[in-house]
Amino acid sequence: MSTRFTIALAQCNPTVGDLDGNLALIEQLWREAAEAGADLVVFPELALTGYPLEDLVLKPALLERTASLLGELAAKTVEAGPAILLGAPWADGKGRPYNGAFLLAAGEIKARRAKHELPNYGVFDEKRVFAAGPVPGPMRLDLEGGGTVRIGAMVCEDMWTPDVAEGLEESGAEILIVINGSPFEATKQDVRLQHAVARVTETGLPLVYLNLVGGQDELVFDGASFALDADRRLVAQAPWFEPALLLTTWADDGDGFVPTGERSLATPPEPLDAIYRAMVLGLRDYVAKNGFPGVVLGLSGGVDSGLSAAVAADALGPERVHALMMPSRFTSEESLEDARESAALLGIELDTVPIEPAFEAFGGMLAPLFGDRPPDTTEENIQSRIRGLILMAVSNKLGSMVLTTGNKSEMSVGYATLYGDMCGGYSVLKDVYKTTVFALCHYRNSTRPEGCLGPEGMAVPLRTIEKPPTAELREGQKDEDSLPAYPLLDAILQGLIEDDFSAAELVEAGHPEDAVRRVSNLLDIAEYKRRQAPPGVKITAKSFGRDRRYPITNHFRRLGSVDNLD
DSSP, X not given: OOOEEEEEEEEOOOXXXXXXXXXXXXXXXXXXXXXXXXXXXXXXXXXXXXXXXXXXXXXXXXXXXXXXXXXXXXXXXXXXXXXXXXXXXXOOSSSSOEEEEEEEETTEEEEEEEOOOOOOSTTOOHHHHOOOOOOOOOEEEEOTTSOEEEEEEEEGGGGGSHHHHHHHHHTTOSEEEEEEOOBOOTTHHHXXXXXXXXXXXXXXXXXXXXXXXXXXXXXXXXXXOEEEXXXXXXXXXXXXXXXXXXXXXXXEOXXXXXXXXXXXXXXXXXXXXXXXXXXXHHHHHHHHHTTXXXXXXXXXXXXXXXXXXXXXXXXXXXXXXXXXXXOOTTOOHHHHHHHHHHHHHHTOEEEEOOOHHHHHHHHHHHHHHHTTOOOOHHHHHHHHHHHHXXXXXXXXXXXXXXEEOOOHHHHHHTOSOTTTTTOSSEESSTTOOHHHHHHHHHHHHHOOOTTOOSOSSOOSOHHHHHSOOOOOSSTTOOGGGTSOOHHHHHHHHHHHHTSOOOHHHHHHTTOOHHHHHHHHHHHHHTHHHHHTSOOBOXXXXXOBTTTBOXXXXXXXXHHXXXXXXX
């Protein structure tokens, strides 16, 4: 009789540090998997504690509580129901803890394996807090219906190199199961599949890949779990950006495990859909997991605030979004109309708080110090800081979190005011270039993405998208007065940031030398501003913050490729 084996992939959204809440979530999904007839239910990397733990994992109290809950959870498997494979940290008292995978069955912890490959790049610094385990061997699972399965359990990064999968295959594993905490990037799923296909090709074993879903600070986990058979065919695909319990059944035909039954294949999102849904999920979970009642933001009639408001309405529902229009003497009637239309399209509350009285007061207060010096960026920044003060006051009084609206293009070159438009608790556009902002506006106007809570139909006024971008901090101001046109600016920035090209290489590629020189210098000198910016959703491979860490005090640019253009 051939061995049949049903795996339930619990693509779930735990909360970092909420051990009791995560345990309740795991138990609920375990019961659902039992009702569905699963032999094994698999949970993601560090599902019991949430991921990433960062230095929280160094707290002895957390490790002690985790060990206690693992014992409680294992005891439940003495009842009829599936075995459990899940991620949790553990300590052996000899140094740093391990990032582990645990097999719970028949009322006990049957096996545990430590993550072997610890990522130490981009947003990951696991070598700082975890110890690496040896190349693991398989876990033996005795099935209630008879037969056994030798599971090759891997933890996330273990799949990205051949060593762990090769060791598991050589020591008798029959199926590879990878538990992951893999954050979203715009092209990440293709990379995951490439590595998975490589491991299947090398070992000849089927591979099941389970990922987290949900937001954790800057990171968004997109789910998108899947399974490949030994012929590298996709036999199961979970949805993106939402929890799911995905079942796959396998049978040993004498030459190894092969999938049986119908295939469940969710449709992949288009690129703009994926980015938009990542922003929605990141904001939704940041607000919910940190206990904010909603958000407040400045709505200027511009494209960035218009898109930010749309994302907020889609993430939280229009009733939890409060917008403020804060006009000055330089605010056009067109901007006022566009802000009102934006709020009306989304169904969000809009209040108007003119900043002119405060601006005049500051001018009078500072006149003795400034004397007859002409107006410059000082007065522009005062306007921005008045608006930041108003937003923070509303936040303090009413409890909503301030949502900032700046994009990656602006943050790259310092086109933002410290303690002004940078005030706030979170930014959904922090890792989105301006040209992508425009594309996302058109996308959202054409459809309401799955899972969004905002209204159907247009979300950002067309005039807001089509008019020349301006901060309206002085008469007749346009962004392109001080910056290259956004298509050129973004092309240069992507070369400098995402591709790490030198300025000389960008000039050789055909970009204007004066623009490259100016943008490269602006990028370098704005590091001190970015260091003080709020967190925001990671979209690209090189988001500002943990992905790209540069010193503030930095003279390399004076000796580097920019000067070598001469």
